[in-house]
Amino acid sequence: MESVALExxxxxxxxxxxxxxxxxxxxxxQGSVVALVGESGSGKSTVxxxxxxxxxxxxxxxxxxxxxxxxxxxxxxxxxxxDVSIVFQDPAGSLDPRFTVGDIVGEPLRLMRRKDxxxxxxxxxxxxxxxxxxxxxAPHELSGGQRQRVSIARxxxxxxxxxxxDEPTSAxxxxxQASVLNLLADLQRDLGFACLFITHDLSxxxxxxxxxxxxxxxxxxxxxPRARIFGSPSHPYTQALLSAAPVPDPAxxxxxxPVLLGDDLPSAIDPPPGCRFHTRCPVAVDxxxxxxxxxxxxxxxGHQVACHLVNDDGTGPDVRPTEGVAR
Amino acid sequence: xxxxxxxxxxGQVLAVKDLSVTFRxxxxxxxxxxxxxxxxxxGEVLAVVGESGCGKSVTAMSIAGLLPxxxxxxxxxxxxxxxxxxxxxxxxxxxxxxxxxxxxxEPTTSLNPVFTVGHQISEVLRTHIxxxxxxxxxxxxxxxxxxxIPSAERRISDYPHQLSGGMRQRVMxxxxxxCDPKVLIADEPTTALDVTIQAxxxxxxxGLRERLGTSIVLITHDLGVVADLADRxxxxxxxxVVETAEVHEIFxxxxxxxxxxxxxxxPAAGRHAETHxxxxxxxxxxxxxxxxxxxxxxxxxxxAGETCTTSQPELTAGVHRxxxxxxxxxxxxx
Numbered sequence: 001m002e003s004v005a006l007e008x009x010x011x012x013x014x015x016x017x018x019x020x021x022x023x024x025x026x027x028x029x030q031g032s033v034v035a036l037v038g039e040s041g042s043g044k045s046t047v048x049x050x051x052x053x054x055x056x057x058x059x060x061x062x063x064x065x066x067x068x069x070x071x072x073x074x075x076x077x078x079x080x081x082x083d084v085s086i087v088f089q090d091p092a093g094s095l096d097p098r099f100t101v102g103d104i105v106g107e108p109l110r111l112m113r114r115k116d117x118x119x120x121x122x123x124x125x126x127x128x129x130x131x132x133x134x135x136x137x138a139p140h141e142l143s144g145g146q147r148q149r150v151s152i153a154r155x156x157x158x159x160x161x162x163x164x165x166d167e168p169t170s171a172x173x174x175x176x177q178a179s180v181l182n183l184l185a186d187l188q189r190d191l192g193f194a195c196l197f198i199t200h201d202l203s204x205x206x207x208x209x210x211x212x213x214x215x216x217x218x219x220x221x222x223x224x225p226r227a228r229i230f231g232s233p234s235h236p237y238t239q240a241l242l243s244a245a246p247v248p249d250p251a252x253x254x255x256x257x258p259v260l261l262g263d264d265l266p267s268a269i270d271p272p273p274g275c276r277f278h279t280r281c282p283v284a285v286d287x288x289x290x291x292x293x294x295x296x297x298x299x300x301x302g303h304q305v306a307c308h309l310v311n312d313d314g315t316g317p318d319v320r321p322t323e324g325v326a327r
Numbered sequence: 328x329x330x331x332x333x334x335x336x337x338g339q340v341l342a343v344k345d346l347s348v349t350f351r352x353x354x355x356x357x358x359x360x361x362x363x364x365x366x367x368x369x370g371e372v373l374a375v376v377g378e379s380g381c382g383k384s385v386t387a388m389s390i391a392g393l394l395p396x397x398x399x400x401x402x403x404x405x406x407x408x409x410x411x412x413x414x415x416x417x418x419x420x421x422x423x424x425x426x427x428x429x430x431x432x433e434p435t436t437s438l439n440p441v442f443t444v445g446h447q448i449s450e451v452l453r454t455h456i457x458x459x460x461x462x463x464x465x466x467x468x469x470x471x472x473x474x475x476i477p478s479a480e481r482r483i484s485d486y487p488h489q490l491s492g493g494m495r496q497r498v499m500x501x502x503x504x505x506c507d508p509k510v511l512i513a514d515e516p517t518t519a520l521d522v523t524i525q526a527x528x529x530x531x532x533x534g535l536r537e538r539l540g541t542s543i544v545l546i547t548h549d550l551g552v553v554a555d556l557a558d559r560x561x562x563x564x565x566x567x568v569v570e571t572a573e574v575h576e577i578f579x580x581x582x583x584x585x586x587x588x589x590x591x592x593x594p595a596a597g598r599h600a601e602t603h604x605x606x607x608x609x610x611x612x613x614x615x616x617x618x619x620x621x622x623x624x625x626x627x628x629x630x631a632g633e634t635c636t637t638s639q640p641e642l643t644a645g646v647h648r649x650x651x652x653x654x655x656x657x658x659x660x661x
Binding site for chain 1: 378379477491494521522523524525526527529530548549550551552553554555557574575578588589590591592593594595596597598599600603604605606607608611
C-alpha cells in the first residue's frame, strides 16, 4: 500500500455561528502536490490551519502519516510537529523582526534539541538559493522574494513529510512569483515531501499540482487529477471558476466567455440548504435546493464530484457558453 | 495637434508628454517617473503594466494632480488640449471627477461608511452637474443599473457594509462614470477581488467603453486582465516606459527583454513544472535617486552590452516602440 502523508476525514471547523469548514475529506499521498483552490471565504486557509493544528477542529479527524493529531495537546503534539510545516502568504508578517535569518531558520531544530544547527542552517539556505551570509541579516533587510525563501527554508529544515503552503506567492510580483514557484517545484521533486498548496491562483495550480481539490463555502465540490480538472471539469462551480480566470493571451482570452455567477457568495453563517452552490448555479433544479449532493467517484479513479446533475460516467451539464466570435 | 499611434490626427483625449515625478523623502530624493510619454485615443483602453515600484500608479495619480506635496512633477499632461500640470485648483477641481475619474483597488476604503451608496452617487451629480435631489437619485438608480447591480431601486438605500466586495467596486465605478468622464483611470480595479467577481467587473468596464465611449487607462500587474481588456499596452520599468505596442502585437512579439521576461514568468495553460520552467528575472528593481544615463534594466538583463550602461535608450518611433539597445527581434517562446 502506498504511504499516505495526510488524511483528513469529515473535517469541521466552526467559529461560533460561522461554519467555515463543514465536512472536508481529503488525502495526500507521500510525494504528491494537492492544490486546494477556492474563492476568499471558501474555508481553504482554515483547512490548512487545522492540518498544522494551529486550530483544533470542531469535528472530524486529521491524521499525519497515520497518527491522529486532531485533539492532541501541545505537549502531545510536539513529537509530530516535525512532520508538517506551513508557509504563509505574507513573509514579512510571519518572520519575527527581532531575530536574524539564521535564528529564524534554525529555530525548529533548536526546539527539537538537534546538534550542528549552524551547518544545517547554511545547507537549508543554500537549498532555497540564498547565500550563507544571509543568516546574519534581519528579515527587514531582505526583499519580499528573499523573505519567502527564508520562510520556505525554515519550513523545510525539519524535513517534514507534508508542507502546507498557504498562498505562498500571492503577495509577490510576477517575476518573483515565478522564482518561488520554480523553487517549490525543484524542492518538492528533490526532497519528495507531500504538499497542500492553498491558492486562488489557478495558473500556479496548473504549474505545480498533481491533484486539485475545489472548495466552495466550506465544502469540497470536486477533486481529481490536474489534467482532468483543467481539461474537463464536471462541477458547474469548477467550470465557472476556470472560465473566469483570464489567460495571458489576447487572442485566446477574447474568444472565451466567462460564466458570470453574480456577486453574492452566500454567508457561511447560514449556508443555503441542499447544494450550497445552488443560489449561484446557472443549471440548478428543484432537487439542488433541498437535497445535499453526496460526493461520489465518477468516470476515472480519483475523480470525485458532489453534484446531482453529473452522471456516473462524468458527463453532465456544461455551464460554459460555447466559444463565440472574438471580441 | 499630436499624431496618435493609430494613425488618426484627432480623437486624442489624453496626451502625456515627458512626465517626470520625484519625491522628497528622509533619505533624499527618489525618482518615481522619468520622462514618460503616451497618448490615449477616444474610446481606447490603454493598459499600463509593470511590477510594484515601476511608477505606474504614480503616473496615474499625477494625471489629475492627486500626488502629495512631497512630489515634484514636470512635463505635460493634456486632457482634450487643457494642460493639467501646474493648473490652478479651480481648474483641477472642475476636471477631477467630471472629465477624469478614478477607481482604485480597494472599494471599501474609498466609500464613506456612514452614507448610503445612493447618497454618495447623488452627491457627485449634485456637486458637478447641479442636479436637484430627485433628478440625482433617479440618475443614481440608472447608474447602478448600468454597472449591473440588480434591484438598483432597493440597493440605493444600502450602506457600503451591506454590499459584497464586487458590488462595492461596481458602486465605485457608478460614481466614477456619473458625470460621463472622458477618461477613466482604473488603478488595479480587480486586484482585491476573486476571479469570478473580477470577470463581472471587467465586463462592466468593457460595457462602459462600448456604450459610453469612455477612454480607460488601466493600471495593472495582471497580464490576464491586460489580455482581456486592453487595446494597447505600455510596459513600465523603474519609472520609464520601456515598450509600447498594440495588445496582440506585444504578446506575440515582445521586444524588450523585460517584457519578454514578464510574459515568460506567468505560467501558461497546460504547462506543468515537470516539462516547463518559468522564466525568472534575476535581481531586484532599483530604487533611484536620479535617473541615470543608462538602461535601468541593464544589470538584470542577459542581453546587456557596454552601451546599455553608458547611454539611455530612447523609445523608437513607430507603432511598436521599444527603448532598448539590443531588442529581441527573433521569435521567442514565452
